[in-house]
Amino acid sequence: MEERHGIFPDKVYLNGQVITLSDSQPQAEAVATLGDKIVAVGPTAAIKELIGPKTKDEDLNGKTMIPGLNEPHNHFGMYGPAAMYSVNLQSPPLGSIGNMRDLISALRRKAEENSSGGWVTGRGYDDTLIAEKRHPTRHDLDKASSEQPIFISHVSGHFSVANTKAFEMAGVGKDSAQPIGGVIRKDPKTKEPDGVLEEMPAQMLVARLLPVLTMDQRLEGLSLAAEHYLREGVTSCSDAGVNFPGVGSSREIVAYQEALKRGILPLRITMMVGVHFLLGAEGKNPSFLTGFGNDRLKIGPAKIIVDGSIQGYTGWLSRPYHVPFQGDRDYRGYPVTPPENLNTLVMAAHQAGFQIAAHGNGDAAIDAILNAYRLAQEKYPRAEARHRIEHCQTAREDQLDRMAELGVSPSFFVSHTFYWGDRHKNIFLGPERAKRISPLKSALKRGIKFSLHSDCPVTPVSPLFCVFAAVNRLTRGGEVLGPEFRLSPEEALRAVTADAAWQTFDEKVKGTIEVGKLADFTILAENPLTVSPERIKDIKVKEVIIGGLSVFNAT
Numbered sequence: 001m002e003e004r005h006g007i008f009p010d011k012v013y014l015n016g017q018v019i020t021l022s023d024s025q026p027q028a029e030a031v032a033t034l035g036d037k038i039v040a041v042g043p044t045a046a047i048k049e050l051i052g053p054k055t056k057d058e059d060l061n062g063k064t065m066i067p068g069l070n071e072p073h074n075h076f077g078m079y080g081p082a083a084m085y086s087v088n089l090q091s092p093p094l095g096s097i098g099n100m101r102d103l104i105s106a107l108r109r110k111a112e113e114n115s116s117g118g119w120v121t122g123r124g125y126d127d128t129l130i131a132e133k134r135h136p137t138r139h140d141l142d143k144a145s146s147e148q149p150i151f152i153s154h155v156s157g158h159f160s161v162a163n164t165k166a167f168e169m170a171g172v173g174k175d176s177a178q179p180i181g182g183v184i185r186k187d188p189k190t191k192e193p194d195g196v197l198e199e200m201p202a203q204m205l206v207a208r209l210l211p212v213l214t215m216d217q218r219l220e221g222l223s224l225a226a227e228h229y230l231r232e233g234v235t236s237c238s239d240a241g242v243n244f245p246g247v248g249s250s251r252e253i254v255a256y257q258e259a260l261k262r263g264i265l266p267l268r269i270t271m272m273v274g275v276h277f278l279l280g281a282e283g284k285n286p287s288f289l290t291g292f293g294n295d296r297l298k299i300g301p302a303k304i305i306v307d308g309s310i311q312g313y314t315g316w317l318s319r320p321y322h323v324p325f326q327g328d329r330d331y332r333g334y335p336v337t338p339p340e341n342l343n344t345l346v347m348a349a350h351q352a353g354f355q356i357a358a359h360g361n362g363d364a365a366i367d368a369i370l371n372a373y374r375l376a377q378e379k380y381p382r383a384e385a386r387h388r389i390e391h392c393q394t395a396r397e398d399q400l401d402r403m404a405e406l407g408v409s410p411s412f413f414v415s416h417t418f419y420w421g422d423r424h425k426n427i428f429l430g431p432e433r434a435k436r437i438s439p440l441k442s443a444l445k446r447g448i449k450f451s452l453h454s455d456c457p458v459t460p461v462s463p464l465f466c467v468f469a470a471v472n473r474l475t476r477g478g479e480v481l482g483p484e485f486r487l488s489p490e491e492a493l494r495a496v497t498a499d500a501a502w503q504t505f506d507e508k509v510k511g512t513i514e515v516g517k518l519a520d521f522t523i524l525a526e527n528p529l530t531v532s533p534e535r536i537k538d539i540k541v542k543e544v545i546i547g548g549l550s551v552f553n554a555t
């Protein structure tokens, strides 16, 4: 019997509603696994016949099993440290900051806690959700502490504010030149910095002084992120910002490796790595290419940031913002990476063989990205490059045509319809452009494959929430934003499983429940294809299985 054991499954799951997302057998009741793979899918009676002497069985008892959920763009590595060390400055419903006074007192409390003079950091404030409807200034932050340096980040991640102490330490003042791709906002009268730093080139002027995380802190952070992501049913995720030119970033890949080795990283991670780091010295010496690694941890696309965020007025649009920014009726945002630099970087990364993921929110940024991809493909044609556009919020119909033509795949930040939809309509984009943010149905009609993401910690990690947003397009105010762009639940589910796997070249190993694929499953209390669409976000995750092992159990 011992020799024969290998031919029996280790485990069978019976009596469930199995949504396979495979065309040949879309639905089943039961699944058998052996090692980390799926060995059979079918009706309960047929799977029962495969049971051997050592096979364990689990009665799904009518629960729904779907392919393991895939979070295709988020900041897994940053999530833990942010949660552990930074003051939460989010406004309701995600936090409790209602006005500037609340924000200052939250920071003051933290400053008093660590009165040793160290840095006080905060995250997630939203200028459009606090009563004053503006960013804090350095003088606001000085009220929390003038002795300790303070550095806080906007919910989008595209702005930071520092206090006077931090500006002094960084040597940034009246005479500091504006960096390329960023802005040190200055007081129009005194010309002194007002505290707000737009985009990474400006943010880094101060952020480079923040203490570098130790390996232990990073590992603790990864372990915390894993715990929280598993609760949301996530089995695979792409960290969209590894080794950016950023604070202490060069240790991030090593931290992931170490976490994997120590067994504290149950999820499968794809690392989108900063393009400059990947291209290596003089842009010619990549150490590894997209795909290097294994099914647990691998190098994904080269990441490039092309513009900022629309809700921060730094998204780069082809037409001006709806409510003019600081009274400027022509203001359209700006590129963080100017088109000439973008073309050079894309050409180099494409020629070297990388998949590329370019962050583009505004349609002018999307134009620039598509131009760069076209130029690269014209010079070095490569089938199946699967270059991506991250967020892709304001894609126009003509741009979707070009994406289909070039084989470009977007990852849409669809939760914006809920979290910022009302403000996109009334403030940033106006009704016409707001209703078509994340035009999922238009992309689908053209046969474009895409994924849906949370950009966590910008919004809470939850692939089921993305499905809810894609299916309903409900704003926080209760309006349906662009009903014609809604997806069916199945179409949306595909974008957080099968098509998210396709984007990382993993369609042969995961994303559907089929024989030969990895045994990654998310087990849900209810069936997202049959519950009422508004309730999809409330479906409870009961169990998560990765590579045949149960790694989260809600009971």
Ligand SMILES: [Zn+2]
Residues within 6 Å of the ligand: 073, 074, 075, 240, 455
């Ligand atoms: Zn991101």
